Amino acid sequence: MPTKASTTAQDGASKAITQRRLNRLINGFEAVGARIAFLARTLGIPLHSAADIQQTLECDANCSGAKAGTREARMRAELRALLVLRYEVVARMAHSERVGAAAACSILHTANDRLLAKGYDAQAPGMDLRPLFDGIDD
Numbered sequence: 001m002p003t004k005a006s007t008t009a010q011d012g013a014s015k016a017i018t019q020r021r022l023n024r025l026i027n028g029f030e031a032v033g034a035r036i037a038f039l040a041r042t043l044g045i046p047l048h049s050a051a052d053i054q055q056t057l058e059c060d061a062n063c064s065g066a067k068a069g070t071r072e073a074r075m076r077a078e079l080r081a082l083l084v085l086r087y088e089v090v091a092r093m094a095h096s097e098r099v100g101a102a103a104a105c106s107i108l109h110t111a112n113d114r115l116l117a118k119g120y121d122a123q124a125p126g127m128d129l130r131p132l133f134d135g136i137d138d
Helices: 004-043 049-058 071-094 103-118
Strands: none
Touching: 004 049, 004 071, 004 103, 071 103
């Protein structure tokens, strides 16, 4: 039978593991958010609304005027991939019983707050997270 001390130690270890996982998630979202903001600003893409994001996702090298294989085309492809990745991970977390929509929102906002603390402009493309949570609710 476990003792109270061993149970407390296990709980502490479990909390430490959970905190490390949470920090990795936040750090990952922070890095993705920073890259999205950089790419969108460099390419002159607003990303302020769901329509802006949808247009970016649907626009390939043909609609942007960028020639295939150019730096701009690669940057556009990376931006689209990061937007999809971020959405898919957030949606999966939001619909997970272990995480849920409120925690997913909190994780993403914490990562965003870290970027703002580092000097990112709140009006920078991709920094407004509201379009990401359209259709995801508790």
